Amino acid sequence: MRYVLAFLALVVLIAGGLWMYAGTLAGPSIEIAKPVKYVGLAAPLDVTVTAPGARLKTLRIVFEQNGHATPLFSLESPSGADVRQESGDRVRITRQIGRDAIPDLKSGTGRIVVSASRPVLFGVRATQTLAARDVQVRLERPTISVVSTKHYINLGGSEAVVYRVNPPDVESGVQVGDLAYPGFPASGANDVEGVHITDPALKLAFFALRYDQDLNTPIHLYARDEAGNTGRGDFDYRPFPKPFKHSTIPLDDTFLNRVVPAILEATDEIRPQGDTLQKFLAINGELRRKNTEKIASFAKQTAAALLWAGIVFHPYTNSAVEAAFADQRTYLYQGKEVDKQVHLGFDLASVVNAPLLAANKGKVVYAAPLGIYGNCVIIDHGMGVQSLYGHLSSIGVQVGQMVEKEQEIGRMGRTGLAQGDHLHFTMLVNGQMVNPVEWWDAHWIQDRILRKLHEVAP
Template sequence: MKRFVFFVLFFVVFIPIVWVLVHKFESKKPIVDITIPSIYLKKSYEMSLNITDRQTGLRKIMVSIMQQGKEKVLLDKQYASSTFLGLFPEVKKTQETFTIPVLFWKYGMTDGEAVIRIMVSDYSWRGWNKGNVFYVEKKVVIDSKPPKVRVLTKRHNVERGGSGLVIYRVFEENLKSGVKVGDNFFPGHAGLFEDKQIYAAFFALSHMQGTGTQLSVIAEDMAGNITKRGFYHYIRDKNFKTDVLNISDRFLEQKVYDFDVDDKNGFFQEQEPSLLKKFLYINGEVRKNNVETILKIPQVTQNEKYWDGMFSRLNGSARRAGFADRRTYKYKGNEIDRAVHLGVDLASTSNAQVKAANSGKVILTKFIGIFGNTVMIDHGFGLCSLYAHLNHMSVNEGDMVKKGDDIGSTGLTGLAGGDHLHFSMIVHNVFVNPVEWWDDSWIKNNITSKIDFVKQID
């Protein structure tokens, strides 16, 4: 009988008490996942909290921001315990998610450092029933002043499809700055001058941007404050040549039949006329994808001016097609497609030696669709040259080349209809007119004279 009473007491009284004590004296702090977008407070600043306590449940959550002894409570939430001493089944809050705006300008706080405090406690009996406490302080910076920018170069004459250079000074670190041309952004880079606060931004107008295009220097600090500074400029409009290319059955058989379009190869065999449909796909979708691939590469550039003087062109060559030529494609007298030629075609003898137009770093040696075997050279600060349709390439990615070094030979790889060199110049992510870069006077008036002027005042 005594043994029976002992077992009853053990299972009915002792074990539940032990379970309650172990459960209520648990030592795990609440788990708090904090997402703060930046240490710099912006006017649209919001922080988020994801809070979990699956043992004894949430007791109290408090979030505040403090600066120079002044504290503003952003969130103060208390959760009531639903049972006496937690001895009976309870409904407890184990998880909460908050999005908390930090409207610092409404709290009378000024520019400078501040601290965001986060405290979360649970219903554990530890700490004389104060619970397990999660506490953290996050240092933040209030910055409401837009950055200061001063444009150093005086005149900027640029034409549709052409290039330009703006040099400017910034007065604080960690800025995102550059030139805005319409909706396109050209990043500025330090490194052209000893003074690291002086930035240079090569920019360009695409062949579709003419007079009326908005140009400005933009600077944005870590807090999201933006300064937009206009500068004197004059945009010359330009008309581009129109051209008609007749697509023959011979061209389709020689160039299109074996052109690899990956998983689409079998698709066009079922179309009528199959080669013409395949050509239209190549001239449209493949061309678009190839151009996008190429224009991503110059955006990773070296902050060093590798080049010097005017760029050279293929020796003894004749121009077969110009920059931004508006091409109309016809088949058996009917218009079938249109495209814009984003470079200059130069023809010499077959397999003519191709030399680097200026010094730089080789950043691409690859077969790229319609461009065929392609070499790209980074000349620094987002300025690149491109050589396409090559028969062979004699350089590798990472090679440093000097002006006049051999990089390959002309050919008809890709969608080329005959042996020639397709030559392009690119500024950041825009194809520009190479003719400017072949002109020593243009380079002196628009590029080097600006650099020399700023060096004198640096």
């Protein structure tokens, strides 16, 4: 009998030890990917729980606010959530939360609470993990309305709009089809032509109607707060068609043998195979697209204020126009069509190695070789407006340098895909290439930009 009792005591001791050990094992790991900080009228919930074999005993997600807990998910009641086993150990739960999902949701603070447990000790015991995230609840949409009047935009051209948004600190701008053009505080234009604006709710946005967009492309104001709440504002505008030229570009071996090796040596973005013509086609197509994407990325470096000095952007009056904006080009080799591309700028020719001047005051955001553009300089003039100078023989400025209007920035050349010495010049609005002719026109700038700012200035 004594041995039996000793054996039972040993069993109890071992079982107790196993029980205690099982209690020290880690519970499931919990990651609350969304929401990060805010919950709006509609917001995504994205939670991942990891456990060996994705075996969970319990999983519960609730939203706590003002002493009340609203169930969002449980293994027994998924509440319309999407549940996916992403790997052998990971389970992901996603659903929408917001006013529709939580009718009693109030503006203010709240908390997402996730509790999960997994079985251990052959399912006799479970280990639990608790994770929580505090969030701010915002349930009011931002409001946005136009202030300026008379908005006219040419195909391939630019336009400006002044509007009021509340709260003033939300993201806002102009939506043109699938392209967004951010707005900036209108007070950032106070150094231009005597404009004086103090209202933080007033914004100025430049936008474009790309050469390849339809005249019926929808255009409207947008506002979006950090909680994902959106506001929309319509405004009157009139788009106008613009005819673009068609031209033929003959290619010969002399040109191809000069430009193709030089461009490929200066870039690591493409490594085309084949003969010289095939490599040229890769440069003219694939590399051109990559260059366009890179150019668009510099819009993120724009200043929040206008940096211009004077009204007109320097028009290069002592030069001959060799090609205009949005020329539809057909390339011929040995009399046969081999490619089609669109020329998004002006080609301006002068004397060989002529000095090139900054179109207006601004900050250099790029100064280096850039694929088909050869030696290239991009100057930021603020609020998404930038100018590009291509095919330079030499560059005379550095990234980060402030330049004055008509300051020399380099010398004319024929680097990149240039057949002869000239400047490739274009203007950019939030990274989109636009017709520079408008920016050379003092009347256009006065009517389309300055008039609108003066109308809202006190």
